[in-house]
Amino acid sequence: MMRTLVAxxxxxxxxxxxxxxxxxxxxxxxxxxxxEFVKEGVGYNGTSPGPTLRFKEGEEVSINVTNNLDEMTSIxxxxxxxxxEQDGVPGISFPGIKPGETFTYRFPITQSGxxxxxxxxxxxxxxxxxxxxxxxxxxxxxxxxxxxxxxQLTDKHxxxxxxxxxxxxxxxxxxxxxxxxxxxxxxxxxxxxxxxxVKERLAWGDMRMMQADVEDLQGFTGMINGKGPEQNWTGLFxxxxxxxxxxxxxSAMTYFDIRIPGLKMTVVQADGNNVxxxxxxxxxxxxxxxxxxxxxxxxxxxYTIFAESMGRSGYARATLAPEEGMEAPVPGxxxxxxxxxxxxxGMPGMDHGDMGxxxxxxxxxxxxxxxxxxxxxxxxxxxxxxxxxPFYAKGSGLVPTAANGGKFLSYxxxxxxKPLYEEREPARxxxxxxxxxxxxxxxxxxxxxxxxxxxIRLKYGERVRFKFVNETxxxxxxxxxxxxxxxxxxxxxxxxxxxxxxxxxxxxxxxETEVDAPGQWAFHCHLTYHMAAGMFRKVIVExxxxxxxxAFSEQPSEIGGDV
Amino acid sequence: xxxxxxxxxxxxxxxxxAALGAGTHGxxxxxxxxxxxxxxxxxxxxxxxxxxYDNYYEPEAIEVKPGETVRFLVQNKGQLVHEFNIGTPDMxxxxxxEMMMMVEHGAIQGGKLNHDMMExxxxxxxxxxxxxPNSVLLxxxxxxxxxxTFSEKGNIEFACNVPGHYQAGMYGEVNFN
Amino acid sequence: xxxxxxxxxxxxxxxxxxxALASAQERMPDTTQRKQPLxxxxxxxxxxxxxxxxxxxxxxxxxxxxxxxxxNFKARWLSSGEYSFEEQAYEKLENQLVGQIPISTFxxxxxxxxxxxxxxxxxxxxxxxxxxxAPQWFEIDANLYVSKDGDTSADLDAEYELLLTNYWIxxxxxxxxxxxxxxxxxxxxxxxxxxxxxxxxxxxxVDRAFSPYVGVxxxxxxxxxxxxxxxxxxxxxxxxxxxxxxxxx
Numbered sequence: 001m002m003r004t005l006v007a008x009x010x011x012x013x014x015x016x017x018x019x020x021x022x023x024x025x026x027x028x029x030x031x032x033x034x035x036e037f038v039k040e041g042v043g044y045n046g047t048s049p050g051p052t053l054r055f056k057e058g059e060e061v062s063i064n065v066t067n068n069l070d071e072m073t074s075i076x077x078x079x080x081x082x083x084x085e086q087d088g089v090p091g092i093s094f095p096g097i098k099p100g101e102t103f104t105y106r107f108p109i110t111q112s113g114x115x116x117x118x119x120x121x122x123x124x125x126x127x128x129x130x131x132x133x134x135x136x137x138x139x140x141x142x143x144x145x146x147x148x149x150x151x152q153l154t155d156k157h158x159x160x161x162x163x164x165x166x167x168x169x170x171x172x173x174x175x176x177x178x179x180x181x182x183x184x185x186x187x188x189x190x191x192x193x194x195x196x197x198v199k200e201r202l203a204w205g206d207m208r209m210m211q212a213d214v215e216d217l218q219g220f221t222g223m224i225n226g227k228g229p230e231q232n233w234t235g236l237f238x239x240x241x242x243x244x245x246x247x248x249x250x251s252a253m254t255y256f257d258i259r260i261p262g263l264k265m266t267v268v269q270a271d272g273n274n275v276x277x278x279x280x281x282x283x284x285x286x287x288x289x290x291x292x293x294x295x296x297x298x299x300x301x302x303y304t305i306f307a308e309s310m311g312r313s314g315y316a317r318a319t320l321a322p323e324e325g326m327e328a329p330v331p332g333x334x335x336x337x338x339x340x341x342x343x344x345x346g347m348p349g350m351d352h353g354d355m356g357x358x359x360x361x362x363x364x365x366x367x368x369x370x371x372x373x374x375x376x377x378x379x380x381x382x383x384x385x386x387x388x389x390p391f392y393a394k395g396s397g398l399v400p401t402a403a404n405g406g407k408f409l410s411y412x413x414x415x416x417x418k419p420l421y422e423e424r425e426p427a428r429x430x431x432x433x434x435x436x437x438x439x440x441x442x443x444x445x446x447x448x449x450x451x452x453x454x455x456i457r458l459k460y461g462e463r464v465r466f467k468f469v470n471e472t473x474x475x476x477x478x479x480x481x482x483x484x485x486x487x488x489x490x491x492x493x494x495x496x497x498x499x500x501x502x503x504x505x506x507x508x509x510x511x512e513t514e515v516d517a518p519g520q521w522a523f524h525c526h527l528t529y530h531m532a533a534g535m536f537r538k539v540i541v542e543x544x545x546x547x548x549x550x551a552f553s554e555q556p557s558e559i560g561g562d563v
Numbered sequence: 564x565x566x567x568x569x570x571x572x573x574x575x576x577x578x579x580x581a582a583l584g585a586g587t588h589g590x591x592x593x594x595x596x597x598x599x600x601x602x603x604x605x606x607x608x609x610x611x612x613x614x615x616y617d618n619y620y621e622p623e624a625i626e627v628k629p630g631e632t633v634r635f636l637v638q639n640k641g642q643l644v645h646e647f648n649i650g651t652p653d654m655x656x657x658x659x660x661e662m663m664m665m666v667e668h669g670a671i672q673g674g675k676l677n678h679d680m681m682e683x684x685x686x687x688x689x690x691x692x693x694x695x696p697n698s699v700l701l702x703x704x705x706x707x708x709x710x711x712t713f714s715e716k717g718n719i720e721f722a723c724n725v726p727g728h729y730q731a732g733m734y735g736e737v738n739f740n
Numbered sequence: 741x742x743x744x745x746x747x748x749x750x751x752x753x754x755x756x757x758x759x760a761l762a763s764a765q766e767r768m769p770d771t772t773q774r775k776q777p778l779x780x781x782x783x784x785x786x787x788x789x790x791x792x793x794x795x796x797x798x799x800x801x802x803x804x805x806x807x808x809x810x811x812n813f814k815a816r817w818l819s820s821g822e823y824s825f826e827e828q829a830y831e832k833l834e835n836q837l838v839g840q841i842p843i844s845t846f847x848x849x850x851x852x853x854x855x856x857x858x859x860x861x862x863x864x865x866x867x868x869x870x871x872x873x874a875p876q877w878f879e880i881d882a883n884l885y886v887s888k889d890g891d892t893s894a895d896l897d898a899e900y901e902l903l904l905t906n907y908w909i910x911x912x913x914x915x916x917x918x919x920x921x922x923x924x925x926x927x928x929x930x931x932x933x934x935x936x937x938x939x940x941x942x943x944x945x946v947d948r949a950f951s952p953y954v955g956v957x958x959x960x961x962x963x964x965x966x967x968x969x970x971x972x973x974x975x976x977x978x979x980x981x982x983x984x985x986x987x988x989x
Binding site: 439 | 767768769770771772773774775776777778780781782784811842845846873875876877902903904905906907947948988
Binding site: 140143 | 616617618619623642643673726727728730731732733
């Protein structure tokens with residue numbers, strides 16, 4: 001079912017036909033108990049995370065959002081395709097929702113899958129203001145399951161977000177307790193020899209870069225569906241059932257490596273869009289991403305859902321069990337990753353490693369395998385042969401491996417189940433260098449912070465190719481609002497459709513976007529404190545159906561109270 | 564992939580193939596004894612059309628009588644390669660390992676089959692040729708017949724063992740009555 | 741059904757409001773906080789300690805830093821002093837007010853004024869300095885001072901942190917002061933004036949907000965400055981045992 005621009009335009013005229021549903025959300029001050037500490041936060045309908053909103057494709061929804069806070073708020077429907085005025089970004093889509101006010105979002109549901117929603121005001125999202133969205137498709141789904149659970153991950157930190165931001169700005173390694181120590185120096189010496197260890201330390205010291213700079217914010221408690229590791233959220237099942245787990249990473253800063261010891265997981269959806277099923281033992285979920293997996297526990301026993309943070313400083317844990325109260329062993333944390341010089345590949349002046357897996361994959365001959373040549377390509381699909389993943393710099397210290405030695409999902413494995421768009425040549429390429437200064441904790445795009453940046457201008461109806469060049473040492477989950485990010489994994493028309501694209505250090509990643517949504521949109525790194533520090537852009541789509549252009553032209557002066 | 568590893572893989576693939584072969588032809592193998600055997604056209608009592616979509620069957624369950632011979636007309640109406648394979652869950656599981664090999668070596672590429680690759684000599688006189696009598700592997704738009712005699716009651720499913728498809732739910736129940 | 745009313749209403753509204761709008765025009769300017777430079781404040785005591793010298797002298801010492809500003813400009817108040825418990829007097833009391841801007845990836849420039857108001861004569865200086873992170877993780881702070889009377893001096897502070905563990909930190913500091921002209925009244929001779937070398941072992945007890953430490957500090961005066969000190973009956977070299985805490989708010 002190819003969606004054309006015409007169809008997209010038509011759908012804008014159809015809101016008054018079909019299903020309609022009304023939903024109510026209140027934005028409240030809540031108390032969050034992680035089992036390790038209790039803190040004040042922001043939630044929806046009295047809880048954090050908020051409720052699961054269940055929509056149906058084709059439905060016209062009205063969502064009444066009542067702001068019970070004493071500050072402005074907003075809700076962004078992460079991954080939903082909708083008119084820009086409904087996108088919920090204060091200062092870009094609408095003015096925001098004042099204290100005491102009820103704002104009604106109205107938009108048609110034109111897609112299906114697992115998504116989420118969160119505040120786009122200040123630091124309300126890391127303070128707990130998020131919830132999940134399940135959209136049932138109009139037709140049948142291309143997979144079967146007997147029951148389903150949302151598995152929403154968060155990284156709850158004992159510090160208030162304003163405080164975290166301030167600490168990071170003053171002391172960027174404030175929360176990093178996985179730094180290299182004297183002890184590690186000596187263990188490296190005994191492993192690699194004195195000279196090479198000293199040389200390595202000097203090389204990093206010369207750049208003033210830390211090999212341990214994997215996780216900005218440590219000291220959090222990983223939560224699943226609002227439960228800390230000790231509180232152990234439990235999903236019940238009957239042995240033999242297929243269970244669909246809808247993983248949502250609504251963390252502020254934390255990437256998680258997820259596994260369920262004893263179970264294979266079949267990834268069937270990424271960022272709300274169905275993908276050709278992939279069996280994996282473990283996968284990494286970037287901040288703001290979603291992955292749906294199907295598991296089939298056959299035995300009458302408990303299984304641990306173990307989500308270990310990428311920097312190995314914390315974890316979230318939950319349980320699948322035939323009955324409440326059953327538990328399975330909880331694995332220990334693995335050794336923290338260390339960045340390598342390969343991860344510096346994107347730094348200016350360094351060897352500019354064009355990791356574009358995409359390119360390499362694309363070059364893969366049409367599999368003319370009449371002889372054994374080209375077989376080493378298969379190494380790219382089977383990371384177990386020495387950690388390698390085309391979406392990480394070659395030799396990167398961040399390449400994940402499965403704890404059981406099995407299959408770890410790569411972006412390269414993601415293929416659209418059904419192409420959403422017809423493939424065509426992009427009109428132009430826009431290079432976005434992801435830039436920053438870890439010692440100052442400044443984050444920017446093309447070296448320019450949002451406060452100083454001009455908007456990115458796109459033309460309605462064009463297809464653009466974005467080239468992300470990560471020149472920093474950190475992984476950035478880049479999220480474009482309003483339009484799909486077609487991630488180039490080298491699969492042509494089968495390239496997966498995402499809303500959030502992780503760009504690893506030292507790599508170049510391409511994505512294409514069909515500019516089919518008029519208006520103005522946010523485009524940013526979804527790590528809360530990177531976004532707040534300036535890794536953010538406004539995107540303006542010029543042209544398009546006239547009716548959608550009206551919205552805010554008449555009231556620009558009162559906009560922007562998001563303080 | 565190193566040569567040594569490849570050899571191991573080749574052995575791995577040949578073993579279940581051998582096991583299957585023994586089962587279907589000799590009838591002495593535990594698994595396939597429950598599954599049935601290739602049928603003769605003259606014994607066919609009725610035909611069932613099975614349509615394969617991405618990634619599910621229509622219908623998702625069929626009714627058969629023990630000993631009944633059925634002609635399946637299998638059509639791939641999806642955009643991806645799919646399989647129709649009659650067997651027990653254990654047989655499917657074993658077969659999935661072979662199918663994984665086929666994907667890893669490019670014999671199955673999304674919506675295409677690479678027949679050269681499937682013919683390729685994997686050593687030990689084996690290839691990745693998909694020629695088991697209880698199954699057909701089809702590209703989008705293809706259709707094929709399979710005549711099968713169900714032997715006795717058992718836990719039989721028809722399934723697509725293209726990696727991930729079975730796990731995602733591309734299977735159907737064979738109910739005996 | 742009531743639901744339909746707002747839907748139809750909104751459809752009607754959205755169809756009726758179709759003003760011709762130049763497509764290139766920005767629909768609404770972003771005037772939220774996000775579009776403003778991030779403002780940060782901080783208050784830190786790099787040193788807040790009790791010193792006990794080898795000549796039984798007891799002094800209280802602090803080195804504090806308060807700032808407010810953005811990435812592009814920060815206003816800083818730097819305060820440091822030494823209080824002698826015996827004499828109940830400030831042996832040293834310096835306050836600087838400086839503005840700070842980034843000048844390179846790892847370094848900032850500072851400019852402002854410094855007021856010295858210890859026991860004895862006061863001094864006011866203009867300050868020009870650089871501060872930042874040198875290769876191999878040395879924290880550097882170097883300043884040039886010109887007093888109202890035209891006396892010039894300079895100081896250089898360097899600091900290195902060695903992580904014994906991620907919580908036990910050994911910090912080495914080295915401060916040196918030199919004068920380009922003599923200021924006899926306050927006991928400063930031309931040339932290298934003094935050095936202070938310290939070694940402190942700290943433990944991050946509460947995040948990085950409260951890190952108690954113990955250590956040793958060695959102070960030494962040189963050349964004419966040492967002569968002046970001797971003439972005034974003071975010591976030219978001291979060893980201290982120090983106990984204190986690093987604070988960050």
